[in-house]
Amino acid sequence: MRALIAAATGLALAFALVLAMTAMGTPTGRTSPKPLLTTVPSHP
Amino acid sequence: MRRKASLVLLACAVLCAALAPLLRWYAFPRLARIPANQYQDMVLEARGATLLDYGTMRAKKVSGVTIVQTLKGDVDAAKRIERTAGRPVVVWDSLSYVQGPDGKMVSKVPERYIFDAHSQDPVHATGEMVDGDPVTRQGIEFKWPFLTQKRDYEYFDAQTRTTNPIHYKGTRTFRGLKVYYFEQAIPWTKVPMPKTMPIQGITPESVANTGTTRWYSTVRRFWVEPVTGAPVYGEELHKEELRGGTLLGGRDRVTAFAGDVKMREDYIEHTVALVKHNRTLVLMLTSYVPWGSLTAGALLLALSLCLEARARRPQDPAPTEPAEPEPVSA
Numbered sequence: 001m002r003a004l005i006a007a008a009t010g011l012a013l014a015f016a017l018v019l020a021m022t023a024m025g026t027p028t029g030r031t032s033p034k035p036l037l038t039t040v041p042s043h044p
Numbered sequence: 045m046r047r048k049a050s051l052v053l054l055a056c057a058v059l060c061a062a063l064a065p066l067l068r069w070y071a072f073p074r075l076a077r078i079p080a081n082q083y084q085d086m087v088l089e090a091r092g093a094t095l096l097d098y099g100t101m102r103a104k105k106v107s108g109v110t111i112v113q114t115l116k117g118d119v120d121a122a123k124r125i126e127r128t129a130g131r132p133v134v135v136w137d138s139l140s141y142v143q144g145p146d147g148k149m150v151s152k153v154p155e156r157y158i159f160d161a162h163s164q165d166p167v168h169a170t171g172e173m174v175d176g177d178p179v180t181r182q183g184i185e186f187k188w189p190f191l192t193q194k195r196d197y198e199y200f201d202a203q204t205r206t207t208n209p210i211h212y213k214g215t216r217t218f219r220g221l222k223v224y225y226f227e228q229a230i231p232w233t234k235v236p237m238p239k240t241m242p243i244q245g246i247t248p249e250s251v252a253n254t255g256t257t258r259w260y261s262t263v264r265r266f267w268v269e270p271v272t273g274a275p276v277y278g279e280e281l282h283k284e285e286l287r288g289g290t291l292l293g294g295r296d297r298v299t300a301f302a303g304d305v306k307m308r309e310d311y312i313e314h315t316v317a318l319v320k321h322n323r324t325l326v327l328m329l330t331s332y333v334p335w336g337s338l339t340a341g342a343l344l345l346a347l348s349l350c351l352e353a354r355a356r357r358p359q360d361p362a363p364t365e366p367a368e369p370e371p372v373s374a
Contacts, residue, residue, distance in 0.1 A: 006054045007058045010062065028079070041112070
């Protein structure tokens with residue numbers, strides 16, 4: 001019974017960890033203020 | 045004490061083992077996404093190209109033509125479209141600006157490309173366009189999906205506004221990276237005049253009135269890093285002609301542009317370095333961490349079972365001291 005509880009705890013932690021990671025997601029940020037280029041940049 | 049430790053190890057083993065599939069199949073599609081606020085520029089060059097001189101309406105060899113391509117993510121538009129599309133969306137505004145050897149503009153074609161941030165599938169929404177013409181893209185453009193497969197893809201051609209297969213032609217090594225090589229050939233096709241013409245006063249409508257039409261053919265080649273789906277190198281054998289009408293002074297056709305367009309060397313180096321970095325991040329989610337946690341889970345489980353077995357082993361009997369002889373009374 002105690003082994004079952006330990007396994008369930010591990011599983012719950014894994015779900016919590018992954019859900020927290022995906023909930024944070026990737027930051028969207030803001031639209032860059034830089035313009036679409038009409039001159040040749042000298043370097044990347 | 046051993047039993048407690050084995051239970052803790054068991055919990056850790058399950059945690060690690062469960063993380064592997066969760067990261068690969070749940071977290072990866074949600075975390076590996078093109079950022080909505082991406083800004084990227086690219087310079088391509090066509091040395092020894094042929095370019096139409098609009099003054100004389102004759103084609104001439106020039107030292108080189110430069111193409112500046114900028115991609116800029118519109119975050120607000122992406123959020124707005126996401127609400128109705130129900131999935132993560134990226135909206136790219138792009139500009140292909142072509143400049144002649146004298147620094148003057150040859151053409152500029154803006155585009156708005158809307159697509160799923162993870163799968164790269166096109167998303168259709170108001171504003172999707174090429175040079176101001178509304179389009180409904182099918183297939184991919186600019187970038188391949190994450191974990192690119194060894195197969196043909198549908199690729200959108202902005203000049204013809206059509207989607208055609210781009211063929212997988214094998215696996216190569218490019219500057220130390222394993223890449224998939226793709227090739228697409230677009231046969232001669234009549235295409236619209238650009239909205240912005242290089243000579244002031246000339247409009248697409250005024251050219252159309254002369255009966256002259258614009259034709260285009262290309263062979264585009266991409267070397268795509270398969271983990272990120274990012275092209276690390278690209279080339280295009282691009283040809284454009286004006287055909288018929290009174291503008292050509294009785295000639296059947298005249299070359300408007302012909303050249304082998306290639307990425308500039310410093311941009312190749314920059315792109316390869318960027319892709320190598322991003323490749324590691326994607327591999328963390330798809331390979332390194334899942335396989336690592338699965339292995340750690342197996343080891344922890346083995347350790348936990350070992351401790352449990354030791355805890356259950358019957359204790360050795362304590363050494364018994366020889367009983368002191370009882371005094372014997374006679």
